[in-house]
Amino acid sequence: SESYPSLKRDPRYATLSQKDIDFFKGALAKDGGSIVTDIDESSDPSELDAFNIDWTHKYRGKSRLVIKPKTTEQVSQILKYCNSRRLAVVPQGGNTGFVGGSIPVFDEIIINLGLMNHIHGFDELTGILNLDAGVILEDADNYLVSKDHIFPLDIGARKSCQVGGCASTSAGGLRLMRYGNLHGNIIGMEAVLPDGTILNNLVKVREGYLGIITRLSVVCPQKPRSTNAAFLGLPSYNNVLKAFSTAKFHLSEILSAFELMDNTSQIFMDSHSSIPRPIKDEYPFYVFIETQGSSSNHDHEKLCRVVEELKEQKLIGEGAIAKDDKQIDEFVLRRVKTAGCLQDVGSGIYKYDVSLPLDILFDLVYATKERLKDLNLIGDAPGQPVIDVVGFGHVGDGNLHMNVLSRKLEKKVEDALEPWVFAWVASHEGSISSEHGLGFLKKPYVGYSKTPEMISLMKTIKHVIDPNGIMLPYKYVG
Numbered sequence: 001s002e003s004y005p006s007l008k009r010d011p012r013y014a015t016l017s018q019k020d021i022d023f024f025k026g027a028l029a030k031d032g033g034s035i036v037t038d039i040d041e042s043s044d045p046s047e048l049d050a051f052n053i054d055w056t057h058k059y060r061g062k063s064r065l066v067i068k069p070k071t072t073e074q075v076s077q078i079l080k081y082c083n084s085r086r087l088a089v090v091p092q093g094g095n096t097g098f099v100g101g102s103i104p105v106f107d108e109i110i111i112n113l114g115l116m117n118h119i120h121g122f123d124e125l126t127g128i129l130n131l132d133a134g135v136i137l138e139d140a141d142n143y144l145v146s147k148d149h150i151f152p153l154d155i156g157a158r159k160s161c162q163v164g165g166c167a168s169t170s171a172g173g174l175r176l177m178r179y180g181n182l183h184g185n186i187i188g189m190e191a192v193l194p195d196g197t198i199l200n201n202l203v204k205v206r207e208g209y210l211g212i213i214t215r216l217s218v219v220c221p222q223k224p225r226s227t228n229a230a231f232l233g234l235p236s237y238n239n240v241l242k243a244f245s246t247a248k249f250h251l252s253e254i255l256s257a258f259e260l261m262d263n264t265s266q267i268f269m270d271s272h273s274s275i276p277r278p279i280k281d282e283y284p285f286y287v288f289i290e291t292q293g294s295s296s297n298h299d300h301e302k303l304c305r306v307v308e309e310l311k312e313q314k315l316i317g318e319g320a321i322a323k324d325d326k327q328i329d330e331f332v333l334r335r336v337k338t339a340g341c342l343q344d345v346g347s348g349i350y351k352y353d354v355s356l357p358l359d360i361l362f363d364l365v366y367a368t369k370e371r372l373k374d375l376n377l378i379g380d381a382p383g384q385p386v387i388d389v390v391g392f393g394h395v396g397d398g399n400l401h402m403n404v405l406s407r408k409l410e411k412k413v414e415d416a417l418e419p420w421v422f423a424w425v426a427s428h429e430g431s432i433s434s435e436h437g438l439g440f441l442k443k444p445y446v447g448y449s450k451t452p453e454m455i456s457l458m459k460t461i462k463h464v465i466d467p468n469g470i471m472l473p474y475k476y477v478g
């Protein structure tokens with residue numbers, strides 16, 4: 001493939017034929033479902049691009065077929081057939097992942113879950129929601145809000161990502177501090193294995209690597225009676241850590257988010273979004289704090305006390321407390337829209353989602369800037385491709401999103417960053433993948449976070465479940 005010159009298509013995998021297309025059409029005929037292909041003229045092939053290109057536009061596959069099944073039985077028939085024919089497949093949710101997991105590397109068939117989007121039921125007493133893997137996260141949340149509950153996960157991609165995609169990548173997000181990651185809230189799962197076997201409630205499946213998740217049971221919390229939010233400006237990262245400690249101490253069980261943004265990311269937010277800046281002056285760091293509890297006045301008072309104390313201790317320069325729900329939304333959006341907004345700054349973006357010990361979380365951004373300076377790759381002079389390096393993330397769970405904003409995607413930038421970033425993270429006792437998964441991006445670097453014994457075990461499990469290797473080839477540890 002021209003997209004990945006150093007990689008060769010694995011000849012073990014078969015190439016699609018008209019006979020295959022006819023089989024898939026037959027499998028979808030009874031209960032609906034659809035396909036997009038350029039092999040025959042039954043669909044509009046221009047639609048293929050949307051499925052072949054990832055959200056960051058960094059990865060581009062060449063699939064000639066997207067299958068959108070409607071039922072678990074169809075998924076089972078399709079996988080069974082693909083397995084017998086050795087046709088490689090890529091499961092795809094909302095295609096919002098950042099690591100190239102959701103798009104094919106070569107011509108793998110895309111199995112998109114978008115039409116499996118039914119909410120099957122909700123038990124108000126237990127808070128258990130039963131839904132298809134293809135339900136959009138925001139639709140699940142809106143449904144739950146009408147039942148006085150919320151989904152235990154919230155991320156910036158909520159309008160497009162699917163609950164199955166979130167489960168596969170073990171997505172974290174804003175509410176992780178309070179409700180834990182999605183895996184901890186999933187109590188049942190239906191999934192289809194590569195040979196077509198339908199497993200009900202038995203396995204946890206990761207990144208479409210061992211199977212396709214078709215249905216989930218998720219325990220969902222009651223909608224909190226009160227939500228409050230504050231937005232702080234801080235002079236140093238050290239103060240961010242002290243403020244985190246103070247917030248945890250005083251807010252304990254009602255603290256639901258403690259989110260970090262650096263000044264550079266917020267300057268780009270000012271110029272690339274219409275969401276108002278919550279505080280007037282500029283600071284090197286900003287923090288968004290959210291509380292969720294059951295007593296509005298009491299929670300509000302607690303949050304005000306924290307902000308007062310932080311001011312008295314001179315840990316923050318400025319602190320705003322949201323006056324009403326509209327302002328809470330603005331504060332939240334200021335944080336959750338950061339990732340999307342940075343996408344528009346240059347024409348190329350390199351995204352790293354890593355875990356690090358909290359005291360050095362932000363050092364990676366400084367170290368990366370230094371490296372790019374040393375290599376003369378960052379700045380405004382001709383030939384300097386990188387515009388800036390920014391950092392933001394979930395302090396509550398030691399997760400940093402570092403974005404390298406580039407004028408365009410260039411091999412010399414990528415070579416300067418990879419594997420250097422991963423080696424830096426590993427040498428500082430971090431993990432190279434925090435919440436976005438390993439996908440295609442991090443496949444060559446798994447060894448930075450996992451021991452050879454672990455990788456060997458993962459490969460053994462993969463071989464037992466998917467002996468023909470048809471699921472998500474060229475990715476993860478495959």
Ligand code: FAD
Binds near residue numbers: 161209211472
């Ligand atoms: P896709 O991107 O389609 O797929 C991701 C992986 O899961 C692929 O490997 C795919 O093969 C596999 N997969 C998808 N569906 C299934 C299935 N049903 N069965 C088996 N495998 C499947 N992520 C976070 O964790 N936290 C954040 O705060 C966060 N913020 C984001 C903000 C923005 C603006 C954007 C664009 C993305 C953000 N993400 C975040 C990344 C992304 O949204 C998550 O990784 C999300 O979980 C992906 O869901 P998806 O449905 O889009 O999956």
